[in-house]
Amino acid sequence: MSDTLHPSGVLSGMRVIEAAAFVAAPLGGMTLAQMGADVIRIDTLGGGLDYRRWPVTANNTSLFWCGLNKSKRSVALDLGKPEGREMAMALITAPGKDAGILLTNFPARGWLDHDKLKEQREDLIQLTVQGDRHGGSAVDYTINSRVGIPYITGDERGASANEAVNHVLPAWDLVTGQMAAVGLLAAERHRFRTGQGQHVKLPLEDVALAAVSHLGLIAEAQLGQQRERHGNELFGAFGRDFTTSDGERVIVVGLTLKQWQAICEVMGLREAVQALGERLGLDLNLEGDRFKARKELGVMVAGWMARHTFAQAAAALTKQGACWGKYQTLTQLVTQDEACSPANPMFRTIDQPGVGAHLAAGLPLNFSGAARIPAAAAPVLGQHTGEVLSELLGVTQAQYGSMCDRGVVAR
Numbered sequence: 001m002s003d004t005l006h007p008s009g010v011l012s013g014m015r016v017i018e019a020a021a022f023v024a025a026p027l028g029g030m031t032l033a034q035m036g037a038d039v040i041r042i043d044t045l046g047g048g049l050d051y052r053r054w055p056v057t058a059n060n061t062s063l064f065w066c067g068l069n070k071s072k073r074s075v076a077l078d079l080g081k082p083e084g085r086e087m088a089m090a091l092i093t094a095p096g097k098d099a100g101i102l103l104t105n106f107p108a109r110g111w112l113d114h115d116k117l118k119e120q121r122e123d124l125i126q127l128t129v130q131g132d133r134h135g136g137s138a139v140d141y142t143i144n145s146r147v148g149i150p151y152i153t154g155d156e157r158g159a160s161a162n163e164a165v166n167h168v169l170p171a172w173d174l175v176t177g178q179m180a181a182v183g184l185l186a187a188e189r190h191r192f193r194t195g196q197g198q199h200v201k202l203p204l205e206d207v208a209l210a211a212v213s214h215l216g217l218i219a220e221a222q223l224g225q226q227r228e229r230h231g232n233e234l235f236g237a238f239g240r241d242f243t244t245s246d247g248e249r250v251i252v253v254g255l256t257l258k259q260w261q262a263i264c265e266v267m268g269l270r271e272a273v274q275a276l277g278e279r280l281g282l283d284l285n286l287e288g289d290r291f292k293a294r295k296e297l298g299v300m301v302a303g304w305m306a307r308h309t310f311a312q313a314a315a316a317l318t319k320q321g322a323c324w325g326k327y328q329t330l331t332q333l334v335t336q337d338e339a340c341s342p343a344n345p346m347f348r349t350i351d352q353p354g355v356g357a358h359l360a361a362g363l364p365l366n367f368s369g370a371a372r373i374p375a376a377a378a379p380v381l382g383q384h385t386g387e388v389l390s391e392l393l394g395v396t397q398a399q400y401g402s403m404c405d406r407g408v409v410a411r
Helices: 024-033 063-068 082-092 114-120 140-146 171-194 204-214 217-222 257-267 270-280 287-292 294-306 310-320 330-336 385-393 397-406
Strands: 015-019 038-044 073-077 101-104 125-130 198-203 238-243 249-254 323-326 347-352 356-361
Touching (some): 015 082, 024 063, 024 101, 073 082, 073 385, 082 114, 101 171, 114 125, 125 171, 125 204, 171 198, 198 204, 204 217, 238 287, 249 310, 257 287, 257 294, 257 310, 287 294
Parallel strands (some): 015 101, 038 073, 101 125
Antiparallel strands (some): 347 356
């Protein structure tokens, strides 16, 4: 059995074929793989669109590609040849009651045409991640620009009304990846109950639109309330960055009343806060009123921080149960933070071909009824081609050798 398969996982026995690139669809596939599903990538010879995407190592191995394809198997075919495309379709529609599931973000045409695949397997489940609902091209950054986030992000003092501030985190890709996993599991449950397959379409644009709707941003705009930039201020409550006497930067958040009371208790601000509320005519037990008084409250908290070292502030805030966090670089995260280390059961040091030994995250979900599946390396391109073709399609060693000679698969 391949070392990527885990019979104890909650999705053990499920087989998913993935034909995908970039973030959302590969993330959805990896999420299923880390729950025990057998996720088999169909790759092109030489690698696909994101096979060398940055960040990369000195030898040009993509840390991006390796990071999003952990725990999967890889079959590499020459998809430019009819035989390669026929082989890919056969893998997608191969028999098995927990198989016949396809995840892709490529256009549903050619060898990925749902109607053609359905002719070979009537109960096929296919989930296609799209750019927009019409099938047009889009990525996280173009979608983000459309939903208005760059115009409410940035420094309130320096950003003009027309200045766009792009966000480095591909939030919609990440949400879409998780929704892709949920969508496939929902469709598989529907097939289990009815015997019917289906084509599920998941537009990245609609994921972003749904999210900003859920957060009240669309209703806010419809009501004529123009959201402004607030820099590092937490909108609608109290929270921002502060600097300790020894130069460390922390964020302190008083979103709930309990969190706010903890801040006041630690810093001895109860009387001053009560007096401020009376002067401003605000009830600072209410998060919205704390936002209105954020500048005055920020001065109080900044003063306390400036009189304490990071160690003193951290100890006092933690003891009182306040909500706070330290700003740190990615290097500090991986070298100093215990949460990002093997002390956290989600993490494991893996030996990734082309990269070497490094820390890798498994599944954040922790099921009480199944052991956590350790993080596993991403496959070498085409690593499992012979193995999978033999298992699923009954390809013999002689037939495989002939395919190598014809250039359908890499030798």
